[in-house]
Amino acid sequence: MVDSKRAEAEIAALGEIPTIRSVVETYIAARDARHAAQGGRGKSDAHRRLARHVLSDSALSATQFHTLTSERLKKWISGLPANLKGSTIRRLCNDMKAALNGGVEAHRAQMPADLAARIKAGLTAGEDSQPVARDKQALPDADIRRIIEAALAVDARDAWDGDLYRMVLVMSATGARFSQLMRLTVSDVQAAHGRLMVPSSRKGRGKKKTTHIPVRVGSDVIEALRPALHDRRPDEPLLLRWRHRQEKDPSNKGRPKWVRENRGPWTNAAELTRPWLEILAEAGLPQSVVPYALRHSSIVRQLRKALPVQLVAKAHDTSAAIIERHYAAAIVDALDDLSAAAVIPLVPERTDNVLPMRALDAG
Template identity: 55%
Template structure:
């Protein structure tokens, strides 16, 4: 650095009033200086910081509280406020320089784009070229990439930016949807924080964690209230068969609904079932891919009735064990004809739960159930059915590829009902029986 800094008296209005017109400096650190430009009418605060090679960068901060001006902490600053603003400005600029050192500074948008590319590449490697892009892209595009948060630089990201975005989500979104969106965003930001850690502040993981934490503890949802009686499940299956026959699904729709009902598995699990997973009296359901670093068995054996096995036979006859069990036709428009009708094109496995949305709405209507009944109700119903039949919670959790904690949290009333019936058998009379023959009857005197 060049010259020795000559410290100027800048701390008070009176001290600054005695200075000559021009720029005066005071050191805040060896390479950061707070400046004051004295003018005929008042002055302005400046800051400069050392860049190396005998060079400084300089910026104007705000107006000084000289004369009749009163400090407001934003456009007009006292000496102490100017010191704070100078330190903050230099820290921000240095963070900007560090973040942009090896190319454009990463943003929330670039973090999400990189995350989606990685996720979709993983899906293609796992499921082949016909893999669905999943719901993550739709959720992130709709709720984050279209919001101001997307343009935020990661190095300048604050907890308030994230909490403000979360609080601004539509109140119409279900709690589970908000949780999925938040988890996707958190995963994208954490991946970017790891990749660019040399260019980002050390506290960025903590900012992500705290900024995306819920504003209050979420009340566990009583999912057993969404369970359906066995009679309603049968009506759903009957309605699925009617829609299947009417719309020429060739049994594809019926088989999907039957497997979901019989196993209580998630759509993402049953869509991966193979022909060889149908055994004499059970279905082998692939375990979910949920849980990071958790070692699982590849399949879960679920006992089913002979009626379910019989329904699966058309999908297994003459096919190889490794073929996808549940398939469907996809259609395209035949533009060679005048009205360009939709005709069958290719056949392949179900890819995404949204493919069930349209036929499911018709199934619910024909079954005369509430319009807000969702396919996941089949899973709730399976769990509650087993609990009320006295199966141990741990076994129910294992058969549905979840944890006992999750079962106990969300299906507590079904557990209480089952335990109440079991405990009723342990009730025994405690009061001693009354025996009329043991009673002494006094005789009357003669």
């Protein structure tokens, strides 16, 4: 007891004792600032997850950071809502780990030497939740074409001026994340080489070795993008969309109507939510199909063509480990096809239909 109080006094002497809440709020502020710097609007995804599942837990939030144990973290994970998807739990645990490790670094002088180990041990349960088999979410090529055709129809009907169609087409052709595509510039279209230079994602830690990922696309995609290239500077955003504002309509008793205000780059995946549902309705596909299915489909398509896993991972700006973890069935199918192609007949063909018979033993 005396040693515990002495330790508490030594920690307090170094400054205000941090809590889980203060550490997490510091991390949220940093994530929100990065989100805004990248052109995002509102709160970051990490903000929403941590506010809902950490800051709302008053007992956990009030815990003094240096007293945190692996058992307390495991208890927090086991108390998460039962309806949370495994992928959501993994993202939440990754956010929590980043926040807590940041706190360890910022308050190292006040923290016990084994705190980082406690954090790692406590959050392992959440990280090890069963991975989603994403190859099951991939769509047949025929459905991809239906989505693109429907996007063209919705684009024309709702006067998108080709903006919606081009976004959906490029998503389908590259399998890139929305956050990458909204940063494409005019110069990233290398028409002569039939490829797009897709900006690297900002996921992961540290500085990436490359700024762009070369992705081959068909000549049909290049032709569809030409109107977005005409008479524009190389550094301008490639994919744009109209924004609207409400104003009173004198011809309709002053009721509000939406009018175009300005045209600029896409800034958030949520901007695609409403038109995406209209596209699915037009294509006759279930409303449960999400835009990310276009990425899954691109990855599975390349795997089924027997492209090396490392190459598929590089083209989609992810790791071979992630591909192997989430698209195992597609890899097995491709390897099975390759193995089947290597099978050759081994039994010699016979020119007669007479099978040799063993001589019968005498007597």
